Amino acid sequence: MTATATAPAPAAPPEARQGSPVLDWLKSQYALYILVALLLVATITRGSIFWGGTNLTNLLLQMSIIGVVTLAELIVVLTGGIDISVGSALGLAAVIAAGLFGGPSVFLGLVVAIIIGGIVGAVNGWLVAFRGLEPFIVTLGMLALARGLVYAYGNGIPINPTAASSYATLGQTTIIGIPLLAIIWLVMVALIAFLLYRTVWGRRVYAIGSNIEAARSSGIPVKTTLWSVYILAGLLVGLGGWMFLGRFASGTSTAGNLLELEAIAAVVIGGARLSGGYGKVFGAVVGTIIFAVIANLLSLLNVSTFLQDAFRGALILVAVTLATIQFSRKRRTTAPAAK
């Protein structure tokens, strides 16, 4: 110990890295493989219909609302939280945007929907960040509360906005063949990717999810960042509610029902870690597409309804298992041996 070596500090061990970064990246994209496999199956079984313009447009429309909600779920999951109120909150935003002042204008509806979503997110986030409550239980309460308010607002009867036909037009608008709703989704994808990858805020989100104690001790404003995440998620969900109106021109009381499950599933199959700190926007997008394609395909194949759920379930299980075989075989040799 008392020795002061005279030689310069030796270099750290040679970089232990396998291959090129592109290859590395490809290796870890198992969601992508699932998607490719699904698309292959679709092409083989129902190629002409599946890749037809009508079906692709439908698919895009089917993805765009859940796509936006999945982004909201992603940022919450990145912090190590979970938001199971997204579906109900979307319903609430849709119904109130449709009903307030009679839903006279699409633009007013957008403002209302986003505000409602923001409020829901702010309440969730405040309870999680400042009161230190479990996200699951908070958003479970919110799930029931928001859905209850939806029912109460219209006594369970759908609310059709005065501007119903403008909404219907909006939902059908395409720009160079791409539905406007899908474009909104893609813009949101870009926005969230920018926020997460390029800004200080984004890094804080990952830091909190990865190691909240270290984040706190490093002087990162943990509570306000957490709050902002839930608020942003709420805003996205509100936007989703407005898009729902654009697509269905009516605030139904089931709007957004069970969307939370789908959103969490998309985020997770896209590779995000539920305990936080790890997850990519790209993965969430792939996850969204996977579930949309599965549903679309089962419909196109006209799988018996009695069997649809069974098929979907089996497909998920087989897909994730197969996709990780390579992965875990590799892992087995490098990871700690265990019984």
Added chain:
Amino acid sequence: MTATATAPAPAAPPEARQGSPVLDWLKSQYALYILVALLLVATITRGSIFWGGTNLTNLLLQMSIIGVVTLAELIVVLTGGIDISVGSALGLAAVIAAGLFGGPSVFLGLVVAIIIGGIVGAVNGWLVAFRGLEPFIVTLGMLALARGLVYAYGNGIPINPTAASSYATLGQTTIIGIPLLAIIWLVMVALIAFLLYRTVWGRRVYAIGSNIEAARSSGIPVKTTLWSVYILAGLLVGLGGWMFLGRFASGTSTAGNLLELEAIAAVVIGGARLSGGYGKVFGAVVGTIIFAVIANLLSLLNVSTFLQDAFRGALILVAVTLATIQFSRKRRTTAPAAK
């Protein structure tokens, strides 16, 4: 460095413990406060009916199935996993137990239900433990698969076992005034508490949930233990399916629908940590009771269907917020200040 103390090692400081253990324990039981508050509300608003023998029997019956499922969820959550297939698996166990060989006997039904549950659990557990897949996505697949099999098995039409009337009798049997189903639940509570607190297996479950790396490098058979947890959970869920038959004498295709949400909620409100390693059987029991009392109370108060969900949600939010006020005020002085 090369020195040795000549005197005996300095005495360890007095055991670091804060006040009396009973007080400590009480302080952390915020689920218990929620329950007490609920019971107070029940007593004030509908005291004579709520505490009446009929209603208490009903309440016990309403708790016993979800109570058993919550125990299953608890052990999975303790490992840091989650099982969202419990509801569907319960449905599958119920339907097959009712239908296999025509459901001729209650006892055969029990065996069948437990085997079905065990198989579902074994598949989930194998994928999680040996293939290293995310529990959420695995059990999501299983959720869809099992529910799909329920639909497929009976084409969506309820299956009434031949022994329907024996099941009905079973469901109504009481022993010294306590319904048999509730006794089964309590026996399971005792069994799981014993396994978790008194056995090597239980200790390992907690160790894996808290720090899987440490568990592995301490020589704990992580994979087999994880597997056993999911299998045991499956067996409990199978038992729950059989109890469902005892209570409703029919294997309906919606049996167990959405039970997973309630089970997770009960586990979490009972104080368990979703990331694993922390949670008590007592808490899970209190959580079960809380949600059963809320539902029962809303019914007894004849709250309108349109408002039920809103009330339930608001109640959950208010309860968890209030219950932690004391808690977090205290925390604010000791925990690192963060913004």
Added chain:
Amino acid sequence: QIYPSSTPAQGPAGGVQPDVSKVVIGFAQQQLQAPYFAAMQVQSEDIAKQKGFKLLFQAANKDPAIQLNQMQAMMAQGANVLVVNATSVKGQKEMMTQVASKIPVIYIDTGVPGTGTTSVSSDNLTIGRESGKLTAKRFLGLGKKSIKMVILTGPATDEFVGPNRRQGFLDGLKEGGLAYEIKGEQSGDYAQDKGQVAAENMLAANPDTDLVLGLNDSMALGGYNVVNGQEKYKNVYVAASADGQKEALALIKSGGCDGRYISTGLNSPSLAAEQALGIAVDIATGAKKPSDFPAESFTKAVGIGCDNIDEYYDPKSIF
């Protein structure tokens, strides 16, 4: 613009089919969560096999969003006519206007007024009333002029079907000369297990109840489980506004005119399916034009009680 027109399609999508064997009919069912819907599927598949057309069948978990996706997928697969059990009476107006502009839509069970070609459903108000009258008769026969009752309703999202059955039943009681007091109303989600729990709670809160009304048989059967064999509920009776589900009919039959399960109303999934699919085939083959049909037609509406049970009870039927 994906759907440029809003006028309903005047002929089958993909043109008139020369032969039944070339016909593709899409059946968009609202859900499978109640036996009624499941039975409708089984019936429809039988009919398709008999008549020789191709049936695409999907169920939407009571979600309009899913239903739209499914209808679109059916159209993509070349369906000529759609049979739709709508998920939302009011909420699908624009959606169904759009869909119906491309393909004839025949509603079954639940329709969206002002859209589509025609609607085949049971008259929920009437079947409720007929069942209510039978129940009134029974209570008057027991010497009761007024009763206390609790009601098992559908979920909060039940827009028309449940409320009509409820109103019809209550009207029937009044017409039959029985006064009533509603002591509680809770949702049983049209499911037996949920109905049983709701009935338990309401009976505990109102032990002097005379009647548990279920807006369908599944829930009423749950209510029956609560009172059956329980000494304290020996004076509680059960009735339903609708369906005529096999298990309920079996109870009406076995109990006879002193039975605990008093009555229900006929809402036959097979009658509706037969009628709707018949219309769909006629349109697809050009035998009839969409404009030939009225906006609404009803299936046979009767109440089923101990007196006419033999006409309707068939132990071998699936529903």
Added chain:
Amino acid sequence: MTTTTDPSASAPAQAHDVLFRATGVKKHYPGVKALDGVDLEGYAGEVLAVCGANGAGKSTFAKLLAGVQPLTEGEIQIAGFPHPVRNAAEAEQAGVLMMFQEPLIIDDFTVGENVWLYKLREGRDIRPWATKVDANSDETRQVLAKVGLGGLRTSQLARDLGPGQRQMLSLSRAEVTTHKIMILDETTASTSEEHFNDILDLVKREREAGTHIMFVSHRLNEVFAMSDRIAVLRNGLLVDVLKTSETNPDEIATLMIGQALKALDRPKPAQTEGKQPLVSVRDLHGGTAAGVSFDVFPGEVVGLYGLVGSGRSSVGRTITGQKKAASGTIEIRGEQVQLNSPGAALEKSVVYLTEDRRLEGFVKDFDNGENMSLVVLPKWSKGGVIDSKKERSRVRELISEFQVKGGPKTYTSSLSGGNQQKVVIAKWLESDPDFVVLDEPTKGIDVGARANIYEIIHSVAARDKGVLVISSEAEELLSLCHRILVMRNGQIVAEFDPAEADTDDLIRTALTHQD
């Protein structure tokens, strides 16, 4: 030094300016008085060493100074800051930089991002929407090189770093922040000699720039090599503050543990002639180990010395089933074994005490009793049911035997670092292994307890067991082992008899031709 958050920071500090002043500082955890009234000042341009036994309150004091924990009583003023700091963000503004005993590393961040972590702090100049810094810049690489991590890729995940590298990575932040006070809490505990030189350089530069450096270490030679003053804490109280030049290690040790230490004898040579080797390793490959062969005889304590990355831990992990061997053979008592998991090794009574306490050492939600019994629990149970009485009594014995400051029901995670280490050692030795690999066993353990642990190690060997000790402290191995193997580039390059070697021999051998 890229940002200036406080105007006073730009004025050069005068030597002997008071940079912090703690008065009457108390910190009470429920049931524990970690600090019980400490008054201490820190001056500009000095190195203040803080010494004390495990659990004396050193880390606690450092955390209070850095604002990451609130005080129970008293106050800490930092020069140029208008009021006592209340949280980590304020401490940063006031110019305090802390290197934690458990370094603050975000595992999911890259090495580069971890260097710039402070850029995510709250502050007037760092808005959430601002774009993040480029963590792969040349500047980042230079900074890493300064702390001896020049070989790491900036884009590599921090998750993959070993404990020593994590310490140095966190230390790199000293190069990119403005600060007046720098705290090094056992930064050297898991690093080896060559990194100590990097730290020495850094401290020298900082000191010349007028920074106050607080240095916490159990390695008294380092303390004496580096510090100007030494503050000694005992049981939460400040015992004394001495000028380094006016004292000596023995005096400090005495002040720390309340009694004098006596020199430890070199171990008596092990009686190995005629005995079968307990463990024979032949041509082992795995991790960074590239063809390692050696024997350990019953009754022997063998040391494994080398620089960080030389392959010692790889050897340790591979022969104990923690990792699988890529090739090579391992024999235990002449029988060739395939240890595929820690569990399989345990069945053969072969165990490995990790150097990575944070990751693998103990279960954070377990109390001391539960952690100590984790490995041996099956032995303390019948038919899988735990004999709680036995567990309770044995745990209590272990706690006093290993001098753990805390009770059986205290959470191990709330212990001081050194006490955590004792719990981990107790856990493994209680399993009564035939062969045990101890990887940096005394990391963070105070001088008094260290001697105690050496004794325990010898008593293990004395029962005809085998011990392999991996350490970065040459002197520790010299005083503890019967035989020392030196590794370089994944191979064993020399063997020494401690009686005939000194620290320079070991260090020189480890360094030569290292590439």
